[in-house]
Amino acid sequence: MQLRPFALILAVSLSALSLGQKVANLSKRDPDFKQIIAVLTPRAQTQAASRIRLVGEMMRRSGDWAFVRSSVPFIDPKVKGDGELMALLRKKHGKWTIVEETIGSGGMEDLAKDWIKSHHPPKGLVPKM
Numbered sequence: 001m002q003l004r005p006f007a008l009i010l011a012v013s014l015s016a017l018s019l020g021q022k023v024a025n026l027s028k029r030d031p032d033f034k035q036i037i038a039v040l041t042p043r044a045q046t047q048a049a050s051r052i053r054l055v056g057e058m059m060r061r062s063g064d065w066a067f068v069r070s071s072v073p074f075i076d077p078k079v080k081g082d083g084e085l086m087a088l089l090r091k092k093h094g095k096w097t098i099v100e101e102t103i104g105s106g107g108m109e110d111l112a113k114d115w116i117k118s119h120h121p122p123k124g125l126v127p128k129m
Helices: 003-019 031-045 108-119
Strands: 058-062 065-071 084-092 095-104
Touching: 031 058, 031 065, 031 084, 031 095, 084 108, 095 108
Parallel strands: none
Antiparallel strands: 058 065, 065 084, 084 095
């Protein structure tokens, strides 16, 4: 009988921790940063006319969720253009999977708002743009 209150307190504490997960910026040395870039690059490459390299200027993580915003520089110096990638990812079974991803040069703010409404990532993960 004495374990019941303890179990209840433990369950409430764990729930509070999962709801209030901190948003952290990932550094380029973080293994998750490298894994996320490796997952995003092939998908982004299918939308580009020439070879690209994702830089990952903004990569944020909260629990099993990640948000990425990156310029899309072309590797071939003869190709000029601009673009930006924005992606929402989720880690499942130890691997990052793409929930939403887009490359464009405008309208990213509206897409980000739509993603928040449809996928409910942790609060603060997707920055207000």
